Amino acid sequence: MKSMAAERALIVVDPQNDFCPGGALAVPDGDRIFPNVNRLMAHFEHVFATQDWHPEDHSSFRQQGGPWPVHCVQGSRGAAFHPALRQDRIETVVRKGTDRETDGYSGFAGTNLAERLRLLNVDRVVLCGLATDYCVRETALEAIRQGFRVALVSDAIAAVNVDPDDGRQALEAMRAAGAEIVTTNEALAASSATS
Secondary structure, rough: OOHHHHHEEEEEEEEEEOOOOOOOOOOOHHHHHHHHHHHHHHOOOOOEEEEEEOOOOOOOEEOOOOOOOOEEEEEEEOOOEEEOOOOOOOEEEEOOOEEEEEEEOOOOOOHHHHHHHHOOOEEEEEEEEEEHHHHHHHHHHHHHOOOOEEEEEEEEEOOOOOOOOHHHHHHHHHHHOOOEEEEEHHHHHHHHHHH
């Protein structure tokens, strides 16, 4: 019989240099999430990481009429995972936003993430990463639409906050859609209880 632990997966959303201090689209204090992210990764059999992987002329860039500065260009230092992340714990990297027209906010958009999770018999995903008000929110909402149960780790995420309330509003949107909001300690306790 398959253990409950094998039916859960951790998804680390976009833990990339460009979304951390010094990056092209930095989340304020975005690098503060990594101690908790690393703690979480050690307790999951299946760890996925999404990675923005944009072409140089991606439609989201200001030069192409989009809202954002150039960021996470394929093969660039900014697209690489932050050095504080324990990359050896990552089982699968899912690259998104790889074509010009796909915004790539959700880890499910234009990827095979849902299929990969189902092949592993995963029915519950735990989310952390960057940024709360964009890629984390869209990945959580799409996971729910795809039929997965979702828990969001509130102290292992950080928001861009283009408007000061964006992060809080994103949390409320995810909660309203059915996501459970937990802390790292709560997520680890749940993982221990079901392993």
